[in-house]
Amino acid sequence: MNNRRQFIKSSMLVGGGIALLPSALRGAAAPSKRVNIAMIGTGRQGLHANLRTLIAMDNVKIVSVCDVDRLRVNYAKAVVDQRYGNKDCKAFGDFREAIEMDDLDAVMISTTDHWHAIIALAAMKKGLHVCCEKAMTRYFDEGRALADVAKKKGVVFRLDSECRTAAYMQKTANLVLNGYIGNIKRMEVGVPHEFQKGGGNPESMAVPDYLDYDMWLGPAPVRPYTLDRVHHTDEKTGKWKGRPGWLRISDYCSGMICNWGGHLIDVANMINGTSHSGPVSVEGTGGFPDEPQALWDTIMKFELQYKYANGVTLDYKLDQPYLRVEGDEGWIQAHWHSKGGLQAHDRKIFRTKFKPTDTIVSSRSDKQDFISAITEGTAVMIDAEAGHRVNSQCLLGLAAVKAGKRLEWDAKKEVVTNCDEGERLMKHSFHRDPWALEKFV
Structure with a gap:
């Protein structure tokens, strides 16, 4: 696990689950509070509902986009590049490459339902936090495995429903x-x-x-x-x-x-x-x-x-x-x-x-709920x-x-x-x- 990810994870354990960050690290621009995210799945939900929301958040950086559809992933990369004014965003066709990036903190999964569990499990085993579209999984055994691994690894997992908010x-x-x-x-x-x-x-x-x-x-x-x-x-x-x-x-x-x-x-x-x-x-x-x-x-x-x-x-x-x-x-x-x-x-x-x-x-938005859980140690609404x-x-x-x-x-x-x-x-x-x-x- 890289140093940035270790810092964010350990900060969640301080003060009974509430992150107590040094004053020098407070503020949206502090690198330790910025969450680097890989967008996996850049279709209808991935682009319109999820990427455009996350990319507008000051303490989030979209570092890569991933999709099996080359046209879609290229379009998503162009959206990210335009937002940040550079061409740093990586584009992948295989989620296994996306989750190997250095300094990656979390993934946003917006694929077909039958892929949710495999991608989420692979990401959590890397120590990454996961926000996953619903339905959470296609099959019962996938959901049971996902909940067990999230608990075992101690990472943030949030089911991405905005209904509670x-x-x-x-x-x-x-x-x-x-x-x-x-x-x-x-x-x-x-x-x-x-x-x-x-x-x-x-x-x-x-x-x-x-x-x-x-x-x-x-x-x-x-x-x-x-x-x-x-x-x-x-x-x-x-x-x-x-x-x-x-x-x-x-x-x-x-x-x-x-x-x-x-x-x-x-x-x-x-x-x-x-x-x-x-x-x-x-x-x-x-x-x-x-x-x-x-x-x-x-x-x-x-x-x-x-x-x-x-x-x-x-x-x-x-x-x-x-x-x-x-x-x-x-x-x-x-x-x-x-x-x-x-x-x-x-x-x-x-x-x-x-x-x-x-x-x-809580009145936090769905995406802010996820990000706050990573940076501040708050509990997510839907674990x-x-x-x-x-x-x-x-x-x-x-x-x-x-x-x-x-x-x-x-x-x-x-x-x-x-x-x-x-x-x-x-x-x-x-x-x-x-x-x-x-x-x-």
């Missing part, structure tokens, strides 16, 4: 956590109808010369290349175009049930005090595309009900993105977007003046264990739909206790050589 969600959490609607009885989460039908052209196409397709597949099964399987890139600019097809294919992604669940169910679990445990059962129904020859096969509709050990229930369905919390003294509903806003049994509740003794959730648990909860719902049966879940042992088929579906995993998961744990 959204103003409406924070307001809801503060009111509920401090008892302003009484004891929680029921919660409800809706997520968007992103994909209403199957489809996707399955016919094999020539692989573009700018794409390392075998590396794109990585641990997933070998399949013929087709544009609707991977992503669209503007060949003139190198920018992403539209939603990628892989979001709808189960080899690479579990679908919106996990992708959006990683946002809103995470907030529900925080409010319910179950971020590091989860539910004890789930039941419900759902449906999949009925075009057997089409590419896109992830779940398209579902209505689920989870039950927690404390008796609280959570109804989860396709709808608009929102969170509703019902207590024995009232209810609050928060929408993801400003159009829905905040609703409640009595709008006067939103004028509540919190007491000094009330618990107030690897919480990320694994919320993803597992969504995978459990998916398994219940496929099994067609109510599944009982031992949250401590992380096993389905009443249905062998449900347990098999829950623990299904695939990693093509040379990307076997055990090689990276």
Whole structure:
């Protein structure tokens, strides 16, 4: 581990997890407080949502960009070079080269879901901090391994959901956590109808010369290349175009049930005090595309009900993105977007003046939450264990739909206790050589 990385890691251990930096090192320009980051994955989320946010932060330096799509990585490098006024940013096509850079502190992973675990594990074994897009992993065993390694290595891991930092969600959490609607009885989460039908052209196409397709597949099964399987890139600019097809294919992604669940169910679990445990059962129904020859096969509709050990229930369905919390003294509903806003049994509740003794959730942005954890030793909002648990909860719902049966879940042992088929579906995993998961744990 290099000296800069050792300094930042050791500073997290001072003062009970709060970094006590010498006065000479304080300030955004201090090299010891600047976090050098490699951006791994420079597509839609990587460029638009993550790189542009991190690059605007004074105490962050983007030192490299990495993508299997040469056009995309070149475009991302140009963005970084323009921001810094130099050409120092390195461009890689293989994440293994990116994480070997000297003076690297952290990685931002914005790849396809099926690559998240392998890249994160490799980075953490190097002592690097990790911010990872959700869904955290494609498979259950990946998430368990990732949470265990993050704890063992003592590095910062943050699941990159901005939902906890959204103003409406924070307001809801503060009111509920401090008892302003009484004891929680029921919660409800809706997520968007992103994909209403199957489809996707399955016919094999020539692989573009700018794409390392075998590396794109990585641990997933070998399949013929087709544009609707991977992503669209503007060949003139190198920018992403539209939603990628892989979001709808189960080899690479579990679908919106996990992708959006990683946002809103995470907030529900925080409010319910179950971020590091989860539910004890789930039941419900759902449906999949009925075009057997089409590419896109992830779940398209579902209505689920989870039950927690404390008796609280959570109804989860396709709808608009929102969170509703019902207590024995009232209810609050928060929408993801400003159009829905905040609703409640009595709008006067939103004028509540919190007491000094009330618990107030952090108002840091998602990226600042990650950077502060590295430089100041603060706890991240969504650590690897919480990320694994919320993803597992969504995978459990998916398994219940496929099994067609109510599944009982031992949250401590992380096993389905009443249905062998449900347990098999829950623990299904695939990693093509040379990307076997055990090689990276």
